[in-house]
Every structure is written in structure tokens, then in C-alpha cells.
Amino acid sequence: MKYMLLICVDGDIEPTEGDPTIEQWLAEVGDRRLDGSQLRSVQDATTVRTRGDEVLLSDGPFAETKEQIVGYDVVDCADLDEAIRIASRHPCARFGSVEVRPFYTG
């Protein structure tokens, strides 16, 4: 079962001394992580809407919230418990949050 982990953080990423690093997390997750990346700031985001024939562009994210998605990881897990365990060990879960979203299947 594939899950998308949406890494959400309010403000800047400020890891605390002694917390596990992203490298340690990546090593721990191993090949259960299929893909993932950090994302550029929402200041560099462009939102696209099509209304009728018109394509509307706006600067910034689709929703103005303090918490922003700063990265994502796609993991392949046996079940939600395993995905939760992996998400809970992500460094950003300590000060931000990680949304676990299952992929559509069949």
C-alpha cells in the first residue's frame, strides 16, 4: 500500500540539537521510500485555475495557512500502522506535522 507523507511546517525548519537527522530517517526507512523531495518555499509557488476557457494564475499557494507543505515522501508500507511509525520518526514531525494520505488503489 502506497502512502504519501506530506511534510508540513509552520515557519522555518529548525531542527534541535540531538534530534535524528533526515539522513538517519532515510537510512531507517530504506527502500520502503519510493520517492520524495524537499519543495521550494510557497513564495515560489504559482497556483493554476482553469475557468471556462480562461487559465487563471496566481502567485503563491492555493490556501493561505501558516502551515505549509515543505516536502513529500512516498512510502510503501504493509498498513497504516507502519506508515504512522515511519511518519512519526520523520524529523519534521517533532516540530511540524506529517499528513499520511493513502494512494488510490483499484
Added chain:
Amino acid sequence: MTVEAEVSELFRAERGRIVATLIRLTGDWDLAEECVQDAFARALECWPREGVPQRPGAWLTTTARNRALDRLRRSSVEAAKLREVVATPDDSPGVEDDGIGDDLLRLVFTCCHPALTLEARVALTLRTVAGLTTPEIARAFLVPEATMAKRLVRARQKIRNARIPYRVPPAHLLPERTGGVLGVLYLLFNEGYAAGGGADLSRRDLCVEAIRLARTLVASMPDEPEAVGLLALALLQDSRRDARFDHAGDLVPLDEQDRSRWDGAQVEEGVALLDSALRRGRPGPYQVQAAIAACHATAARARDTDWPQIALLYGELVKLVPSPVVRLNRAVAVAMADGPAAGLALVDDLADEVTGHLLPATRADFLRRLGRGAEALAAYERARALAPTDAERRHLTRLIGALGG
């Protein structure tokens, strides 16, 4: 016993377990429930004619399994799922033989998974484990039937789509997950108990179900002292059900209840369970609350109540659960043990944290006992304005009348 009575007894006792087994075999919650329903209907048809089988639980499980098999074949599902159901022999460990089945425990833990909202956990447990109908659950929680139906559908969808595992959690997750299950059963019991009046039978049923599920849990996890503590607590509270309301349906306070109407057998069982839990030396909130309930339940007369002991226990409970409500209850116990002035000091600290009628009602009582009548009257009136039920409003009106208000 008539066959009908026997079937309905089996329905209460075995249904959850059989549904749990069918869910394990088919992975389909709706199919499982429907096939178990069909199996009970078949029993009502066949048993009066052919007699009740020697192992009725096994008969029902087999019948439900065959029905599921039939339906899966007709809908030509994936071959793997079908093979799994077919491969399970007819006399797989009989429902009667393996005591409390792991399947049921698995079902309870799945329904109470922390990835579901608390409301969904409670509703799903009632629907799937306890076998209450959706209208019954909706009535008990005072929400429209459509809302409850939607809540149940959503919960089942999440279990399927997010793949919430159908299993008893592994050892490292067990303590926190067990806490969640106990929380659901406690909430269930309180939903029934808080309303509690003889007038509303569906809510009384919630207490019965909560106690039954707690028994199931204790039988499956006899080494978990908090599970035993919760069962003891529920039994001790429930022992007072017949004395808590008068003929008019009004609430009778603890110190005015006719103690001969308390259920002595239930008190005895609750106290014995509590002792066995405490002997394990791992106290927790449910055991402490049960100990408090036991102090009340074993006092022959209201004035024999060991208030210093209760105040001490509340002191322990506040350390484990530092919630405003617990602190309010502690203030009441301290007032009984050390006088109303000591209690008043504790409630005044809580003024900003507790909403609702309980805080002003408690303050009013302390003020009355301190002889500060005018302040007491004002507090009682404030409490009455906030009281959630008619019975409580009537009770407060009586107290106001007694003060000359």
C-alpha cells in the same frame, strides 16, 4: 427456554465474535455483518424443526461462512480472497472451544484505532462489536440517524482505504492502544450512566454493553490491571442504578439513596475485581476511580463514608489525570473530609477552567454549609441556569427553595 429466546441469547453473546471471524475471513465488513445476520435468521427457521445443534456457535459461524462464500462466488471476486475463505475448514477452532476468540479482540482494537475520531470509534464499536443498530446508536448519542450512518460509513471507508490493520496491536503499541480501547468503553458507559434514567432504555443499554465489552476485554487480557479496574469501576457505579432516580425520575444524591436498593452482588464482584487488580501493583486512573467508587459502595450508611480515604484517592487521581473535573471532585471530597472552607479554596482556584453547572453548584453547597446564604443562593441560581437536564434543574430548584429562595 424457547428456541427464540435461545437464539436471542446467542445473538447477544456470540454475534460479535462471529462477525469478527467473518471479517477476518472476508476482509469485507458489510458482507460479514449481512452474512451473520442471515445465519441467525436461518437458525430461527431451522432450529425449531431440527433442534438446536450441539455447538450452536459453530453452527452459526459455519452457516455465515458458507453464505459469504456463496455470495463471493456469485460476485466473482478476486480468486485469492475466495481461496482463503474456502481453505478455512468447516470445523476451524469452534467458537465454543477457544474461549474468547482473538478475532473479537482484533475487531475491538480495529474499531478503536486512534486514526479514527473518538466519535467514530465509539459508534463503530457499538455497531460492529455490540451489534446495536444504527438508529439505536443515533438515539443514544442524540444525533440524527443520517449523521450516524454517515459517520459509520466514513469510518469503514477509512479502515479499508487507509488500510487500518485488522489485528491486535504488537506489544510495543499495546499499552497506548489498550488505553484507547478502555477510553471508548469508559465513554460508552458514561454516556449511558450520565443520562441513566429508567425512562430512556436505549441509554441504559449502553451501560450493559460497556460492561459486557469490558468483561470480554478482561477475559482476553487478564494481565492488564487497568482493564480489570475499568470493569470494577463500571460494576460499582452501575450497582447504584436503581437507587439513583426517584419515582418522578428525579436524581437522588448519593447520600440520600436507599442503599438497600444497590446491587449487592455487583458491589461484591466489583470490589473483588478491584482487589485483584491492585495486587498487581500497577495503579492507573481506572483502578483509582474504582477504589473511590468502592469506598462509597461499601459504606453501610452515608455517614460511614471514609471521606479522608476518598480525598486521599482523589489526590492520587489528580496526579494521574490533572483535569479540571477531577480537581472539582477532589474539592468535594476534601470538603467532606476537612470542612467546606478547605473545599471552597480548591474550587475557587478552578473558576476559570470549569464551564457548566457543576462548579457553581459545588460552590453553592460549600457556601451554604459555611452559612453564607445569600452567596449560596446566587451560586445555585447560576447553576440552575446552566443545568443540562430537567432532573438536575428540578433538583437545584428544590435546594434553592430550601434556602428560602
